[in-house]
Amino acid sequence: MEELPYALLSHCGGITGFPKPYQGIVQQHFRVVYYAEFLKNKHDFADKIQLVLVWWHKPHVDKGLLQSLPNLKVVSSGGVGVDHLDLQLISSFGVKVTNTPHVGNDPTADMGMALMLAAAKLIVQGSEIVSAMETQQFDHNVLVDDITEATLGIVGMGSIGYSVALRAHSFRMKIVYHNRRRRKEEEEKTVDATYCENIEDLLRQSDFVMLAVILTPETHKLIGENELRQMKPTATLINISRGKVVDQDALVEALQNGTIKAAALDVTYPEPLPRGHPLLTMKNVIVTPHVGNATDKTRRKVVERLVSNSVAVIRGLSVPDEITIEKLSC
Incomplete structure (x- = not known):
């Protein structure tokens, strides 16, 4: 043998x-x-x-x-x-x-949708309020965000990004995307997606921005101070790619200053973040332990x-x- x-x-x-x-x-x-x-x-x-x-x-x-x-x-x-x-x-x-x-396309896309929904519907914060010892009654005037018919900007419409788009289409979301190469017309029509040649155009109109790119020298810190300033103050950033795609210092500042509303991250740099890192303590941030395809x-x-x-x-x-x-x- x-x-x-x-x-x-x-x-x-x-x-x-x-x-x-x-x-x-x-x-x-x-x-x-x-x-x-x-x-x-x-x-x-x-x-x-x-x-x-x-x-x-x-x-x-x-x-x-x-x-x-x-x-x-x-x-x-x-x-x-x-x-x-x-x-x-x-x-x-x-x-x-x-x-x-x-x-891992499907489970990672599932994770992206889960993070978007959790951030929009204040799932983590709501769970903490319900279980807090000091809670005597709920604030019924707290508002959460709509997913249905909101605009989702997907940065990186590869196989994972397209899997996200297929799911988001079921929520009747308006989908815009930025990619190195434009996808085929029939693929765009399937999810009613609009191509943005410039990432700035995507950032300005999106209620949710989801990062699904691979990490290369070109995508390192792709989202930095300038890009965050282009986003709506009501927008949420979701990262299911790699932590280094985002300038985390700039993200912390943008979240603290109200430049953007919230962030939901399955990836950070490093992993795990140092104990006490601002992203771990901010109420408008969700961080999960890189479990997209786990x-x-x-x-x-x-x-x-x-x-x-x-x-x-x-x-x-x-x-x-x-x-x-x-x-x-x-």
Whole structure:
């Protein structure tokens, strides 16, 4: 029987390790070596490892690791974003990089809608009022925001952004979007979306602005002081992309000064935020712990895609999820 190729993973279990329930999916195709074991016995594993499987950005793929794995063929990373990987460095070693796009579209879009609804309807604040010991009666003059027929601006109309638009269309929201490339006319018609060539046009008219872009040098701090000033004072910012897409200092100031009304964030920088950070204490902010695609069904699919991508690279087959610098810039 042919020996399975070797795969390097960071560690198993805990809050950042590879999940134990999914180990069997990998072990059907690979002999798994965890990083601590690799460090102790480099001479036994260095020449055998053909895959580095990156889970929650671990292990860190740097020059030293690449130099220590002469037969490495692929770095396969769970999730869509690859901002934690130096693609140019990895490519210089003749190693391919893959990710797992589209798998998490639906749960991440669900999360975006949940954050928008929670912010608009004051779900978190309302729950705190109901459970507070000092609450004797409710203020029935407190008003919440409409979602139905409100304007949603989607920044980044890729697969996740379009999944958000499909959901928002059911709420009869007016959808405007900004993207590197305009989507096909029939796709726009399906969700009644209007393209904004300039992000400023989107920001000025949106009641809710949802960020669904990948993190690149071009999208780093895409939303800063100037962009926040373009938004309505009644608008809410929702981020389901990456924390670094927003200038958080500028966001804090905008929320404190009433430049915008509220924010709902599934991602921040860093994660978690330092204890006592203003975003954690402001009443007009919701922060969740990066759980956009954290469902068992989705994570299982992610691992299956990681494995299938890696097997394809090792066998010299076509790899639809291969990531290159050129592909990211398209």
